[in-house]
Amino acid sequence: MSLLRGVGQHLKTDHPYLTAFALVELIFLVLPSLIILVASLGAGEIIAFPPDELSLRWYFSLLDEGEYIQPFINSVMVATICTIISIPIGLSTAIGLNRYDIRFEHGIQLYLLLPFTVPLVVSGFILLILFGRIGWIGNIWAVGLALTIINIPFMIWSVASSVNSFDPTLENAARSLGAEEIQTFRHVTLPALMPGVISGSLMMFMLALNEFIVSLIITISDTETLPVAIYSAIRGNISPQIAAISSVYVIAAIIAIIIADQLVGLDKFLHS
Amino acid sequence: MSRIDTYRHTWTQFKWSVMDAIIAIKERIPFEKKADSNRFGYVLITPGVLVISFLAVGMALLTWYSFLTYDTIQIFTYEYTLANWNRLIQTSAFHTVFFRTILYSTLVTVLCVVFAVPYAYLVVRTKQPILRYVLLFGLFVPFFSGVIIRAYGWLILLGRNGAFNWLLESIGLEPLNIIGTSTAVIIGLVQYMLPFAVLMITPAIASIDRDLERAAKNAGANQIQTFRHVILPLARPGITAAAIVVFTISMANYSIPDLLGGGTNDFVANFIYQTVFGTLNYPFASVLSIVLVAVASIVVLGVFRRYGTGTLGVEVGE
Structure with a gap:
């Protein structure tokens, strides 16, 4: 001691x-x-x-054998698709909930927490059944959509905290200076919400890049993501090659933290 | 004009014409006059509601599936039965798994809260920016590197030829077999959940007025008493929220019991996975899923009743 x-x-x-x-x-x-x-x-x-x-x-x-290259590309694609889909959804939901009078607002908020209350393994099972019935299994964008579904509350929260701290009188000021509604949104509202969008996007991207159990359930060999590939490898052998590919993740995490620190500051990120 | 200026000029013109076109289109749309503006709010939340409806529809679907008859060839037939529910009620092996899942998750929750409060307190109150930065860094590295990577890290650390046993042997002790025991599962889960707990408790501690601590000190309280009688009660909403999040996520975990538990410490999630992919018994997997959601919800509602919703209550809105 x-x-x-x-x-x-x-x-x-x-x-x-x-x-x-x-x-x-x-x-x-x-x-x-x-x-x-x-x-x-x-x-x-x-x-x-x-x-x-x-x-x-x-x-x-890793580079010579290349068996992890496709899963790596898949993971990056899935994370990108997930982030791109979630930005407009998060923005419009957060603005809709905070700026407009919505009936049953409390109920809707509880509903929006559904991705957290349904355990991930159950969400995976549900999406396996639904995507299977629609015929989406095997599409890379469907995996991206699945990860959007399970993580979207993070984006909504993150943007909502920016919407809450945004002063609406700025919009009135822009309007009274002659800006049209859409111009106001583009040049006044959107820039003010950017910190929330950025930290939300970073969160979505990193979570999608790391997501495991839902991906394990709904991917097939063509759409296999990196965590799933690593998981299969861990069960099979103990080669240090797995440690090498896993290090890619650790390094990605460190880079993401540095980006988060530079863009919004780690302290701020903590409160979103 | 240089080429770059020409380019910028064209670009600006392009942006303006796009904006003009959007405004022109918008003015053609009949609603969104002031009286309709609340209706526009519903339009805005529609995409979010639709995306999540996959899960709502799915839960309804699982409830339906749970009453269908399992068939080894067709997966299930559309004949209604209570057999799946009976199987759950009558098989004690499943009770053991549910009991283990709840017990371990409770233990993990308690450990995480105990470890998270001092950590969060220090993150908020330390006067040294470097220490805060290092603590935050240590929080986000695991948070951003995913559960599989961390479970793998523990395999390397605690495995038979791992770093921990090497350390034990080098100081003359017998190596231990930790992987495959409940200890490994608990260690893995605590390390997995601790960042979540700290992240949820930190804002609650940050909102405590420093003067209250000083007042307690002036009134003669030592640090532990201040902690016990000032910090803990005021941080309770954050602690409640953290406990709920840690409990529900641990309860649903698949990968840590699977990789570190060696097949003898399975959680409900592992059983669901095996039922879906091993025997393709969708109806029974539905039963297990519904009960898992129900157990988690009952515990969460119980905590809400007893301690309030904590900071989870109204996150969105004012």
């Missing part, structure tokens, strides 16, 4: 024990991601600790 306390004091905080406790949690949180980065650099045929020597051979083998 004295060591932890020393760390706390070194950081000169007024909560030395609390800081030490939080730092232990921090290690607990990031360790699984970091260990993947370390394991991916091992040169051996199996993952061993400590790695005998470091090499990038598994990263090169």
